[in-house]
Amino acid sequence: MKKVITLEDFFKLFCDELDEVDLENISIKTDFKNIDEWDSLVALSIIAMIDEEFEVLLTGSDMMKSTTIVDLYNLVLNNLS
Amino acid sequence: MRESDFSLNSKVILITGASSGLGASTAIECSKAGAKVIITGRDQERLDITFNQLHGNGHSKIICDFSVNEDINKLAEVLPNLDGIALCAGITKTIPVKFISNETIDEIFQVNLVSSMLLIQRLLKLKKINKSGSIVFISSISTDYADKGNAIYAASKGALNSFSKVLALELSSKNITSNCIQPGFVPTGMLAVGVVSEEQLLEEKKKYPLGFGEPRDIANGVIYLLSDAAKWVTGSVLTIDGGITLR
Helix, strand or coil: CCCCCCHHHHHHHHHHCCCCCCHHHCCCCCEHHHCCCCCHHHHHHHHHHHHHHHCCCCCHHHHHHCCEHHHHHHHHHHHCC | CCCCCCCCCCCEEEEECCCCHHHHHHHHHHHHCCCEEEEEECCHHHHHHHHHCCCCCCCEEEECCCCCHHHHHHHHHHCCCEEEEEECCCCCCCCCHHHCCHHHHHHHHHHHHHHHHHHHHHHHHCCCEEEEEEEEEECCHHHCCCCCCCHHHHHHHHHHHHHHHHHHHHCHHHCCEEEEEEECCCCCHHHHCCCCCHHHHHHHHHHCCCCCCCHHHHHHHHHHHHCHHHCCCCCCEEEECCCHHHC
16 A cells, blocks of 8 residues: 655754754755764664655665655655555 | 584584575585574565575475564474574664664564564474574664664564573583574675665765675575584674674
8 A cells, every 4th residue: 555745844854863953954955974964874764664654665775876856755755555 | 534613513403593694605605514404484585595595405495484483483393303503584674763663663673683583482382492402593783783673673682682691501411512503794685675875874884894795605604603603602692793793
């Protein structure tokens, strides 16, 4: 079953995994790996969130290849079963 | 001339989790060392691949899914008496503590810990572990070498270390030994797929003074602990990790 989600909702879910993010300084076009708070644990958290919410298991390589939150969003959409 | 204590000649050895990774390699190396091996795993096709690589004759294979307790009971029933057991069945999932669930804990603990404890219990009850036999658990350096996202796996392996020590004491009157091996990172099917990227693997490899290990680096440790050479070794935890935990 396809879980429908808007880019806006996906962006919120993404931001929920960050603790100290200044929402003024982040958008769907932000290169998320350049966020101050970004580290391996945040990356794992994003992977776990996507698995939990969408049952899509992304790999570390998928994260490396993605630049913006839009990239991630599209990746999730393409992998929805 | 007496044959080397490091041989497994004529010993009957059970290897769990033998359809892939360290278990498969352990089975093959044990057969080279002269053992009659009984391999178990959940995947028929992959178990056959391991089976076909065994050296010598007299080996057997039994399908067993360690996530199902009924399978473990049945396995214990059909097994012959054993001189050694290498418990290699294991799964992992990289997940931050914030995301762990009862379901994930149960899944990982069942395969990594509960199944092994229950199998040993059944075998002891059925008196199928021969005197002077040996039990080897595949643990992990993660028991005290922390890595982000590895909490449940590490906890299950830490519990295995503790279980092995009590088992070692309880079985000492029968001269049965129980030991653990803590491997460092050995690229195998279980770990190569998943959330770890190629780039992260390369970074990780640089941290290892001796580089990554090969499955047989671990299998040879298992053979030592199963052999008569280790008859006075019990309750120990042998780290085989290419030096990663030195720093």
